[in-house]
Amino acid sequence: MSMWLPFRLAWRQLRAERARLFSAIAGVMFACVLVFMQLGFRSALFDSATALPQALHGELFLVHPLTTALFRPESFPRVRAYQTLALPDVSVAVPIYMAQGIWRNPVDGSHRAIQLIGFDTEAGAVSFPGLPPLISALKRPDTIAFDWKSRPEFGPVAALLAERGPFKVQIANREVEIVGTVALGASFGADGNAVMSETNFRRLVTERKAGNADLVALRLRPGADAAAVQQQLTALLPRDVRVVTHDELVAWERNYWETATPIGFIFAFGSLMGLVVGMVIVYQILFADIASHLAEYATLKAMGFSGGYLRLVVMGAAGILAGLGFVPGVLASIGLYDVVAKATLLPLRMDPNRGVLVAGLIFAMCAIAGLLAMRKLRDADPADMF
Amino acid sequence: MPHPVALAGVGFSFGDGALRRPVLRDLNLTVAAGEIVLLTGPSGSGKTTLLTLIGALRAMQEGRCQVLGQELHGAPESARVALRRRIGFIFQNHNLLAFLTARQNVAMSLELHPDFGDESKRMAAAGKVLEQVGLADFAEVVPAKLSGGQRQRVAVARALVASPGLILADEPTAALDRQSGHDVVHLMRDLAKKSGMPILLVTHDPRILDVADRIVSMEDGRIVG
Ligand SMILES: Nc1ncnc2c1ncn2[C@@H]1O[C@H](COP(=O)(O)OP(=O)(O)OP(=O)(O)O)[C@@H](O)[C@H]1O
Ligand SMILES: [Mg+2]
Secondary structure: OOOHHHHHHHHHHHHHOHHHHHHHHHHHHHHHHHHHHHHHHHHHHHHHHOHHHHHEOOOEEEEOOOOOOOOOOOOEEOHHHHHHOOOOOEEEEEEEEEEEEEEEOOOOOOEEEEEEEEEOOOOOOEOOOOOHHHOOHHHOOOEEEEEOOOOHHHOOHHHHHHHHOOEEEEEOOEEEEEEEEEOOOOOOOOOOEEEEEHHHHHHHOOOOOOOEEOEEEEEEOOOOOHHHHHHHHHHHOOOOOEEEEHHHHHHHHHHHHHHOOOHHHHHHHHHHHHHHHHHHHHHHHHHHHHHOOHHHHHHHHHHOOOHHHHHHHHHHHHHHHHHHHHHHHHHHHHHHHHHHHHHHOOOOOOOHHHHHHHHHHHHHHHHHHHHHHHHHHHHOOHHHOO | OOOOEEEEEEEEEEOOHHHOEEEEEEEEEEEOOOOEEEEEOOOOOOHHHHHHHHOOOOOOOEEEEEEOOEEOOOOOHHHHHHHHOOEEEEOOOOOOOOOOOHHHHHHHHHHOOHHHOOHHHHHHHHHHHHHHOOOHHHOOOOHHHOOHHHHHHHHHHHHHOOOOOEEEEEOOOOOOOHHHHHHHHHHHHHHHHHHOOOEEEEOOOHHHHHHOOEEEEEEOOEEOO
């Protein structure tokens, strides 16, 4: 007997009870949207947490082995940067400096910590979207570029810039001029970012050792084998720095947020709750469908339909509900991603891999509900029919 | 040729241990090819239980029970399911699937017979049987829109469409008024006689005794005549 017939019977049965069908679809859709939002937030937060390392150009990087996350780096002697130039394959080494400074909101005067990032803006090792046209302006003393994707609590900087051109703000009790904006993005570790030249960074952050850097970006000569250079540098440099590739740097940062914080767990838990709620709804609908048709199911058994056929009917119904709930669920999630991304500035968007994952979870959820509801079929005893 | 139904020394009890209650005792019964047998008897005499055993809806306990050539004593579930496909059942309640039209309900029986043909063949055959039971104009109607007698006639069509080797019916007229009850059993008889299907029909209804070739009475789990 073909698989198609029980599937068709399942569909005809579901279709007959519109209200029940729609509440089941709504339940699946709800679970689907919930899981998509949880996984979307999770990935957006991790993406935004790694915005800084993602934006850094460079084949290799030097970091202190004890640095857990880039928003609070351990510094190491800047001379390590120059030591790498001993290898002919290393063409540029750019020290990067990071610190927190207190920003005074230019509109209401409120204070908030902002991440200050300083480096040789002309070296080309670090480039954020929007930075290249600002490079010459940033050479002037006491100038910065503001990250327009910072949290709105820093004030409407981009709007003010558009309105009145470059203007002065206070960071760490020092007047600096905003000459333009770059795009980087707020993350867990930093609500906002200000980018500046190495010299201007030293003017703002006076309390730190001048000879120390927090991160070094290395550019290699074209055609150089990054893995080989990484090995050579690891052998060459003292143990106070680690040599990592760009991917490793991003993974390092991501790993910190995934493992050292409950964030990953929270979103996994939220997804699980959505799936459990969806499963209970689908189970109840399938169960009610069987319970209210016990006589009909028993009749089918009496007619010679096997238990396997009836189980396929239930699983078919579960599969149909999964499909009918997933499609509007994924569409609603795409729309919601857009709305939430605009409201929170988080990089929230539909990702095909996540779509496949959620489809798998939703189908598994409905399959489990079907397997549980199926037990009710045992109550359909053809011997009770006469 | 063996009889479609041949029972010898059949016994059956419900319950276990102290609660064990025999319902059928040392029962012998045969139904010949093409024969219409009515089974009557007081309530609780075991008629329905006997029918569920012959219909392979229950596992046998004692005796021999050959139905359409299949020995049911010790038969595995799969053999019983296969046998049921060759029997047409008509219940007191029609038990049609509410979400299918009359024709779809009837065609469901044919889904159990893969060699019968495809969907269009099934639907055509279902339409023809509905015509024979006088429901040509109601083929595309769902059961809720049919009268009790019409529903039972759809159930008859469903039982007959796959040309079963045996029809088992338990009080098929109990839920019907006099006229529809009369119509339904006469219809069953006419269709069965045409194709030589034997019928074993349990009834309390004295008004339909005239369709029988033979009337068998049961009392206290035994055939008494
Ligand atoms: N599932 C069951 N479990 C226990 N006892 C049962 C069960 N089904 C029937 N019985 C008992 O078996 C006996 C025979 O029942 P059965 O239904 O076969 O009688 P019947 O002749 O069909 O009666 P009626 O004319 O009322 O339909 C009755 O005493 C009944 O109470
Ligand atoms: Mg009975």
